[in-house]
Amino acid sequence: xxxxxxxxxxxxxxxxxxxxxxxxxxxxxxxxxxxxxxxxxxxxxxxxxxxxxxxxxxxxxxxxxxxxxxxxxxxxxxxxxxxxxxxxxxxxxxxxxxxxxxxxxxxxxxxxxxxxxxxxxxxxxxxxxxxxxxxxxxxxxxxxxxxxxxxxxxxxxxxxxxxxxxxxxxxxxxxxxxxxxxxxxxxxxxxxxxxxxxxxxxxxxxxxxxxxxxxxxxxxxxxxxxxxxxxxxxxxxxxxxxxxxxxxxxxxxxxxxxxxxxxxxxxxxxxxxxxxxxxxxxxxxxxxxxxxxxxxxxxxxxxxxxxxxxxxxxxxxxxxxxxxxxxxxxxxxxxxxxxxxxxxxxxxxxxxxxxxxxxxxxxxxxxxxxxxxxxxxxxxxxxxxxxxxxxxxxxxxxxxxxxxxxxxxxxxxxxxxxxxxxxxxxxxxxxxxxxxxxxxxxxxxxxxxxxxxxxxxxxxxxxxxxxxxxxxxxxxxxxxxxxxxxxxxxxxxxxxxxxxxxxxxxxxxxxxxxxxxxxxxxxxxxxxxxxxxxxxxxxxxxxxxxxxxxxxxxxxxxxxxxxxxxxxxxxxxxxxxxxxxxxxxxxxxxxxxxxxxxxxxxxxxxxxxxxxxxxxxxxxxxxxxxxxxxxxxxxxxxxxxxxxxxxxxxxxxxxxxxxxxxxxxxxxxxxxxxxxxxxxxxxxxxxxxxxxxxx
Numbered sequence: 001x002x003x004x005x006x007x008x009x010x011x012x013x014x015x016x017x018x019x020x021x022x023x024x025x026x027x028x029x030x031x032x033x034x035x036x037x038x039x040x041x042x043x044x045x046x047x048x049x050x051x052x053x054x055x056x057x058x059x060x061x062x063x064x065x066x067x068x069x070x071x072x073x074x075x076x077x078x079x080x081x082x083x084x085x086x087x088x089x090x091x092x093x094x095x096x097x098x099x100x101x102x103x104x105x106x107x108x109x110x111x112x113x114x115x116x117x118x119x120x121x122x123x124x125x126x127x128x129x130x131x132x133x134x135x136x137x138x139x140x141x142x143x144x145x146x147x148x149x150x151x152x153x154x155x156x157x158x159x160x161x162x163x164x165x166x167x168x169x170x171x172x173x174x175x176x177x178x179x180x181x182x183x184x185x186x187x188x189x190x191x192x193x194x195x196x197x198x199x200x201x202x203x204x205x206x207x208x209x210x211x212x213x214x215x216x217x218x219x220x221x222x223x224x225x226x227x228x229x230x231x232x233x234x235x236x237x238x239x240x241x242x243x244x245x246x247x248x249x250x251x252x253x254x255x256x257x258x259x260x261x262x263x264x265x266x267x268x269x270x271x272x273x274x275x276x277x278x279x280x281x282x283x284x285x286x287x288x289x290x291x292x293x294x295x296x297x298x299x300x301x302x303x304x305x306x307x308x309x310x311x312x313x314x315x316x317x318x319x320x321x322x323x324x325x326x327x328x329x330x331x332x333x334x335x336x337x338x339x340x341x342x343x344x345x346x347x348x349x350x351x352x353x354x355x356x357x358x359x360x361x362x363x364x365x366x367x368x369x370x371x372x373x374x375x376x377x378x379x380x381x382x383x384x385x386x387x388x389x390x391x392x393x394x395x396x397x398x399x400x401x402x403x404x405x406x407x408x409x410x411x412x413x414x415x416x417x418x419x420x421x422x423x424x425x426x427x428x429x430x431x432x433x434x435x436x437x438x439x440x441x442x443x444x445x446x447x448x449x450x451x452x453x454x455x456x457x458x459x460x461x462x463x464x465x466x467x468x469x470x471x472x473x474x475x476x477x478x479x480x481x482x483x484x485x486x487x488x489x490x491x492x493x494x495x496x497x498x499x500x501x502x503x504x505x506x507x508x509x510x511x512x513x514x515x516x517x518x519x520x521x522x523x524x525x526x527x528x529x530x531x532x533x534x535x536x537x538x539x540x541x542x543x544x545x546x547x548x549x550x551x552x553x554x555x556x557x558x559x560x561x562x563x564x565x566x567x568x569x570x571x572x573x574x575x576x577x578x579x580x581x582x583x584x585x586x587x588x589x590x591x592x593x594x595x596x597x598x599x600x601x602x603x604x605x606x607x608x609x610x611x612x613x614x615x616x617x618x619x620x621x622x623x624x625x626x627x628x629x630x631x632x633x634x635x636x637x638x639x640x641x642x643x644x645x646x647x648x649x650x651x652x653x654x655x656x657x658x659x660x661x662x663x664x665x666x667x668x669x670x671x672x673x674x675x676x677x678x679x680x681x682x683x684x685x686x687x688x689x690x691x692x693x694x695x
Contacts, residue, residue: 015428026615334422446512504543561589
């Protein structure tokens with residue numbers, strides 16, 4: 001499982017090794033065109049419009065910013081409110097026109113014509129409570145009768161006399177000023193019902209901002225608690241995204257006024273709804289991805305690649321974001337945790353690694369050399385939550401350091417991220433082995449399929465929004481059950497029905513050779529797929545299932561030519577709303593671009609779809625070697641640039657790759673070296689990567 005002392009994580013290490021259709025040649029391209037003006041020296045700035053993500057809600061509607069109009073109140077709500085007010089006014093008018101004798105006669109009727117009680121009531125009313133302070137009523141067992149008495153007193157003697165229960169006895173007394181502030185029994189008018197609900201739903205349109213960053217800005221500006229805002233899924237920073245957000249009891253007018261002061265974000269498409277959003281309340285995301293400066297042997301190759309993606313799909317690998325970018329993978333930490341090697345897990349989290357920037361390198365080095373928690377914690381930024389919390393625990397404990405306690409001080413969702421990364425690591429390797437042994441075109445005897453495919457799809461959605469945002473053992477999908485294919489039923493299924501388990505105590509494993517492969521691979525890490533229960537319930541993994549192959553939905557593409565390297569090639573929601581014309585292609589332009597449109601479920605990684613199209617390693621280490629290619633391409637107008645596609649849009653977590661990726665490669669040697677995708681023994685190999693002639 002170790003990363004062989006590499007400076008960064010590679011696809012090979014985490015099991016990403018092959019393709020659905022490796023016979024189609026790969027090609028180089030730039031994802032997210034960069035300029036050289038970003039303040040972050042690690043990346044070049046981007047035309048974020050090269051990577052546009054629109055949420056797909058549970059009604060299967062693509063969320064887009066199309067309007068800043070305020071919502072019109074619910075007509076039915078207004079009608080009911082007006083009827084209620086009119087009925088109330090009519091009742092009050094009737095009461096005013098009714099004489100005191102008639103009112104007392106009605107009260108006497110509900111009091112069973114009790115003359116003694118009525119005499120006391122009249123005396124109290126005539127003396128304004130001076131002669132008689134209150135009148136106790138006879139015990140009444142009939143609840144309906146008691147309710148009627150309260151109703152008559154309230155309607156006929158409002159502002160003069162009140163009914164109440166004191167020490168178990170119902171009584172009448174004169175109205176007091178304090179009674180005006182008593183809301184008991186009074187129906188409170190709910191203005192939110194007239195609007196349509198107490199949650200204002202709006203489209204959050206943002207550029208180069210993470211979802212939580214945007215939400216935190218809204219809560220700070222409005223000075224409301226963070227729980228006021230909820231959303232279905234987090235969206236990545238490096239791109240332009242649109243998604244639904246709900247705000248509890250915040251008026252649309254108030255939200256709209258924020259737009260004039262917002263930077264790189266807008267709020268629109270306001271409406272009122274009765275329920276708030278929660279994580280997982282989405283069907284997926286619609287991507288529009290622009291691949292620029294495509295270097296390919298022919299446009300026919302691009303069409304073949306996209307047709308294959310549309311018709312055959314891609315291997316549903318967990319993307320590189322799952323495992324981190326440095327020499328220490330999140331899955332390695334997870335393996336140590338599952339072995340109960342607490343000290344090793346802590347050391348892996350704190351271990352120095354390359355490529356994190358000088359400040360973080362200095363902090364890790366200081367800890368490695370001195371083990372001085374008090375000084376090291378001053379060097380670690382608080383945003384590095386796991387490291388900071390471990391040091392805080394060590395500092396608090398003094399010399400009595402307990403790695404287990406320090407690890408438990410790390411937020412639960414981050415701890416689960418590590419063990420889930422290990423499950424994903426095993427799953428990726430098993431998919432590759434499955435293709436190596438049996439291909440990727442049809443099911444075979446011994447494969448697994450879900451008994452209820454709908455339950456599997458629901459589990460996939462919930463899995464991506466569980467405690468680590470891409471969890472693999474959440475309770476929500478524990479009801480998914482699988483069966484082993486036999487000679488009798490194997491022909492009833494397709495390759496898209498085949499699933500593989502993420503290791504756990506509540507899953508079954510394939511009955512063919514892959515079942516043994518699980519045991520062989522996990523045994524190298526000192527673990528057993530059939531023994532996944534732990535004393536600590538957080539690390540007692542039930543497991544789940546994941547589809548072997550994924551097919552994007554509504555796949556469309558366009559091949560365009562253009563002359564200026566940084567000219568926009570697509571329109572954002574905001575630009576469409578503003579009526580901006582679509583950029584015109586240049587028929588004989590200097591550059592070639594491929595614009596992809598596809599919809600993915602929230603459990604699927606866009607990086608893996610793009611990888612299938614371009615046949616290119618997506619690891620950060622490989623992409624870093626392409627920096628020199630990008631520099632030279634600015635003068636030569638060819639080559640690929642370091643960029644990175646955020647795979648799935650649920651948010652970044654510590655240790656994830658940055659959200660840029662470049663896709664390069666067709667031919668034998670790239671300007672940055674040989675293609676990083678290793679062959680799988682027995683599997684169909686991908687094409688070798690060649691440098692373009694101009695590189």
